[in-house]
Amino acid sequence: MSAGHCDRHPVLPRDRSELLERIRRIEGQVRGIGRMIEEDRYCVDVLVQIAAARSALDNLGMLVLEGHVKGCVAQALREGQGDEAVRELLEVVRKFLR
Amino acid sequence: MSAGHCDRHPVLPRDRSELLERIRRIEGQVRGIGRMIEEDRYCVDVLVQIAAARSALDNLGMLVLEGHVKGCVAQALREGQGDEAVRELLEVVRKFLR
Amino acid sequence: MSAGHCDRHPVLPRDRSELLERIRRIEGQVRGIGRMIEEDRYCVDVLVQIAAARSALDNLGMLVLEGHVKGCVAQALREGQGDEAVRELLEVVRKFLR
Amino acid sequence: MSAGHCDRHPVLPRDRSELLERIRRIEGQVRGIGRMIEEDRYCVDVLVQIAAARSALDNLGMLVLEGHVKGCVAQALREGQGDEAVRELLEVVRKFLR
Numbered sequence: 001m002s003a004g005h006c007d008r009h010p011v012l013p014r015d016r017s018e019l020l021e022r023i024r025r026i027e028g029q030v031r032g033i034g035r036m037i038e039e040d041r042y043c044v045d046v047l048v049q050i051a052a053a054r055s056a057l058d059n060l061g062m063l064v065l066e067g068h069v070k071g072c073v074a075q076a077l078r079e080g081q082g083d084e085a086v087r088e089l090l091e092v093v094r095k096f097l098r
Numbered sequence: 099m100s101a102g103h104c105d106r107h108p109v110l111p112r113d114r115s116e117l118l119e120r121i122r123r124i125e126g127q128v129r130g131i132g133r134m135i136e137e138d139r140y141c142v143d144v145l146v147q148i149a150a151a152r153s154a155l156d157n158l159g160m161l162v163l164e165g166h167v168k169g170c171v172a173q174a175l176r177e178g179q180g181d182e183a184v185r186e187l188l189e190v191v192r193k194f195l196r
Numbered sequence: 197m198s199a200g201h202c203d204r205h206p207v208l209p210r211d212r213s214e215l216l217e218r219i220r221r222i223e224g225q226v227r228g229i230g231r232m233i234e235e236d237r238y239c240v241d242v243l244v245q246i247a248a249a250r251s252a253l254d255n256l257g258m259l260v261l262e263g264h265v266k267g268c269v270a271q272a273l274r275e276g277q278g279d280e281a282v283r284e285l286l287e288v289v290r291k292f293l294r
Numbered sequence: 295m296s297a298g299h300c301d302r303h304p305v306l307p308r309d310r311s312e313l314l315e316r317i318r319r320i321e322g323q324v325r326g327i328g329r330m331i332e333e334d335r336y337c338v339d340v341l342v343q344i345a346a347a348r349s350a351l352d353n354l355g356m357l358v359l360e361g362h363v364k365g366c367v368a369q370a371l372r373e374g375q376g377d378e379a380v381r382e383l384l385e386v387v388r389k390f391l392r
Binding site: 016019020023024026027030031033034037038040042043044046047048050051053054057058060061064065067068071072088089092095096 | 114117118121122124125128129131132135136138140141142144145146148149151152155156158159162163165166169170186187190193194
């Protein structure tokens with residue numbers, strides 16, 4: 001199941017604007033890393049910024065995961081179709097472990 | 099920047115354009131995640147893209163780290179000032195562990 | 197333990213013996229790392245074994261997480277007490293991200 | 295190169311006993327996780343302990359990595375054989391990233 005037949009949309013309008021705001025900030029961080037490379041900045045400073053952008057992506061992922069568990073996974077579990085939802089959830093959590 | 103007095107610049111021009119190309123691709127990935135949120139796409143698909151962008155940042159980090167170790171750390175070690183460089187290296191590697 | 201009032205035990209007897217078998221193997225890996233240190237083995241080989249034990253712990257964690265989501269979280273969601281279970285789940289997933 | 299021809303042993307006697315002490319503690323943590331499974335303890339508590347053991351392994355890895363960089367890698371770089379040592383270092387750091 002990669003095209004979730006989940007009709008309770010996990011991203012509410014208010015959450016969506018928060019997510020988009022975070023994404024814009026991450027885009028800015030990534031652009032900033034490009035500028036640091038162009039300006040030949042000290043590489044440890046570049047690495048610190050790369051780690052910060054990665055951490056911001058993790059936080060974004062946790063927010064999306066929260067919406068997903070509260071929305072789609074909860075719905076699937078209530079409707080007795082939880083097995084596939086749980087399998088899919090664990091697979092995506094595992095992607096974040098590496 | 100606590101030890102940026104490294105005069106053997108770690109980023110060579112050829113490497114720099116490769117790094118910048120990677121950064122542009124990551125920016126594109128992050129923008130794509132924003133579009134997925136706007137289009138209310140299935141959240142597991144969004145999570146997979148977030149994990150992919152995170153992994154691309156890890157790979158970028160490894161490239162910068164390679165330049166740093168071969169450049170600045172190697173120079174510091176040859177000049178007998180390796181302790182600070184090693185301490186700083188381990189600190190930044192640790193940032194990538196979490 | 198903040199929400200341990202889950203009466204559908206997540207670990208079934210058959211799963212339990214699999215988990216215990218994995219744990220014994222991980223204990224063996226950790227003891228093996230100790231022997232490598234005592235025998236003054238090459239540190240990169242030691243690091244590779246440490247990374248392998250860490251990865252085995254991740255796999256163990258994923259199994260326990262699966263039982264938890266299918267058991268306790270599913271039960272809590274069905275009983276309308278999902279919010280606390282989801283909050284707790286995300287908190288523990290986050291511990292594995294670092 | 296998996297059999298490091300590094301004659302400056304990275305693990306000094308004093309460090310060794312600290313490493314062995316840490317390894318014994320990690321073994322105890324892993325055994326404790328086994329007991330929690332046997333006693334059918336709440337799975338979130340088990341997960342927290344697994345994450346703690348994983349984190350202790352990371353810390354152990356960082357200590358071994360420190361000895362390796364200060365010892366073998368520094369020696370290789372001083373002797374003009376740094377390329378292989380750096381390649382190997384980055385490969386093992388990458389194992390800890392995933």
